[in-house]
Amino acid sequence: MKTAAHAAAAIEVLAEMASARRPASDALKNWGTAHRFAGSRDRAGIASLVYDALRHRASIAWRMGDDSPRALVLGALAFVRGKNAEYMAAAIADSPHAPEPLTEAEQHAFIHGTLDGAPEWVRGDYPEWLDSHFARVFGEERGAELSAMAERAPLDLRVNVLKADREQALKALDHLGASETPISPLGIRINLLDDGRGPPVQSEPAFLKGLVEVQDEGSQLAAMIAAAAPGEQVIDLCAGAGGKTLALSGGMNNRGQLFAYDRDIRRLAPLHERAERAGVRNLQVRSPRGQQDVMADLVGKADLVLVDAPCTGTGTWRRNPDAKWRLRPGSIEVRQNEQDAALADAARLVKPGGRLAYITCSLLPEENDDRLASFRTTHPEFTTLPAQEAAITAGLPALAAYANADGSGLVLTPKRTGTDGFFVGLMRKAG
Numbered sequence: 001m002k003t004a005a006h007a008a009a010a011i012e013v014l015a016e017m018a019s020a021r022r023p024a025s026d027a028l029k030n031w032g033t034a035h036r037f038a039g040s041r042d043r044a045g046i047a048s049l050v051y052d053a054l055r056h057r058a059s060i061a062w063r064m065g066d067d068s069p070r071a072l073v074l075g076a077l078a079f080v081r082g083k084n085a086e087y088m089a090a091a092i093a094d095s096p097h098a099p100e101p102l103t104e105a106e107q108h109a110f111i112h113g114t115l116d117g118a119p120e121w122v123r124g125d126y127p128e129w130l131d132s133h134f135a136r137v138f139g140e141e142r143g144a145e146l147s148a149m150a151e152r153a154p155l156d157l158r159v160n161v162l163k164a165d166r167e168q169a170l171k172a173l174d175h176l177g178a179s180e181t182p183i184s185p186l187g188i189r190i191n192l193l194d195d196g197r198g199p200p201v202q203s204e205p206a207f208l209k210g211l212v213e214v215q216d217e218g219s220q221l222a223a224m225i226a227a228a229a230p231g232e233q234v235i236d237l238c239a240g241a242g243g244k245t246l247a248l249s250g251g252m253n254n255r256g257q258l259f260a261y262d263r264d265i266r267r268l269a270p271l272h273e274r275a276e277r278a279g280v281r282n283l284q285v286r287s288p289r290g291q292q293d294v295m296a297d298l299v300g301k302a303d304l305v306l307v308d309a310p311c312t313g314t315g316t317w318r319r320n321p322d323a324k325w326r327l328r329p330g331s332i333e334v335r336q337n338e339q340d341a342a343l344a345d346a347a348r349l350v351k352p353g354g355r356l357a358y359i360t361c362s363l364l365p366e367e368n369d370d371r372l373a374s375f376r377t378t379h380p381e382f383t384t385l386p387a388q389e390a391a392i393t394a395g396l397p398a399l400a401a402y403a404n405a406d407g408s409g410l411v412l413t414p415k416r417t418g419t420d421g422f423f424v425g426l427m428r429k430a431g
């Protein structure tokens with residue numbers, strides 16, 4: 001299949017998403033089931049086009065003067081992939097499974113479609129209702145900040161210092177074009193293939209032997225700022241599949257005790273095998289057991305409690321562009337309640353003088369600064385550890401420039417740090 005056939009398929013997928021209110025992944029799966037003849041390269045090509053159209057949906061619609069599935073796909077080819085009207089005419093003429101030829105209006109948009117006069121939410125490709133939310137964090141920069149969030153994400157790995165150093169890992173992955181990430185001293189970036197997919201790193205010997213883990217550079221940096229040290233008692237309270245747990249374990253060098261808990265036992269399941277592969281020997285996974293308080297013995301004991309809170313995920317839109325158009329105002333409130341509950345659960349576990357690290361992969365201040373401010377009101381025994389100092393202490397002085405307005409946290413973004421969007425704030429409990 002060629003470009004024009006991919007375009008026709010991508011239009012069908014976007015149309016199904018709109019008519020059946022289906023997520024992109026489901027609509028793509030349905031398309032694959034109905035077109036079993038299509039090979040994996042074609043499926044990847046179609047998916048990549050659908051995701052490019054979703055990443056840039058608002059700006060494409062503005063430039064095309066139309067937000068139909070056809071306009072979004074043709075606009076993705078024009079404005080994201082840089083194809084001109086002549087190329088498209090030839091591609092369409094050359095394929096039996098092509099969309100209809102370009103209309104005059106479409107040809108005009110290909111040549112003259114600009115973002116002149118477009119509001120920030122169109123320039124930044126985010127839903128209009130979020131404009132005031134992003135204005136609170138980024139002010140006049142919001143269009144540019146969110147526009148960077150509309151680009152494709154790289155594939156990042158974290159070197160597992162329990163088993164290797166970065167030089168060894170780079171050598172082992174040299175054939176994938178591995179290079180150092182700009183900020184994390186443990187980060188490795190892998191070149192993406194043309195269709196936006198990464199190579200299958202999870203089949204690489206370096207991965208199977210535990211030398212590296214897949215982890216966005218921003219997630220690595222957030223864990224480093226929490227700065228778990230050898231010999232400490234550390235609790236990862238919202239551990240999920242353990243991305244941060246494993247990063248914390250590196251900082252501890254298998255000394256002290258690391259506990260991982262998640263209220264959802266299914267999410268914890270992969271952690272056992274991941275920790276084994278990574279050579280972590282000081283980890284206890286605490287699985288929830290009905291109504292039992294499985295953390296009761298750790299109350300007031302932890303040097304560090306990490307709350308990697310459930311959130312709307314606005315910082316991960318590069319990887320999941322469908323999510324930005326599916327987010328609804330009500331979800332923010334649901335997440336806020338969960339965030340407050342997780343912080344309250346964490347507070348009791350911190351020992352006097354201990355630290356509480358709060359992380360989200362959201363850029364909305366309602367889930368970040370506001371949650372910490374609200375927590376400090378109800379828990380006056382906790383005070384902010386200034387974010388700039390936290391960055392410097394963690395050996396990441398480049399991040400000190402990205403403290404939020406009240407200095408309670410750092411805001412990482414694709415534009416600022418080339419990472420997914422993350423918020424990380426530290427607090428200390430009175431001693």
Ligand SMILES: C[S@@+](CC[C@H](N)C(=O)[O-])C[C@H]1O[C@@H](n2cnc3c(N)ncnc32)[C@H](O)[C@@H]1O
Nearest residue numbers: 238239240242243244262263264308309310342
């Ligand atoms: C952002 S995810 C964690 C991702 C994980 N830390 C990682 O780095 O891969 C948030 C997790 O918090 C869990 N969670 C939400 N509220 C919680 C609570 N009050 N106590 C423990 N876990 C909670 C959810 O089940 C979810 O797995």
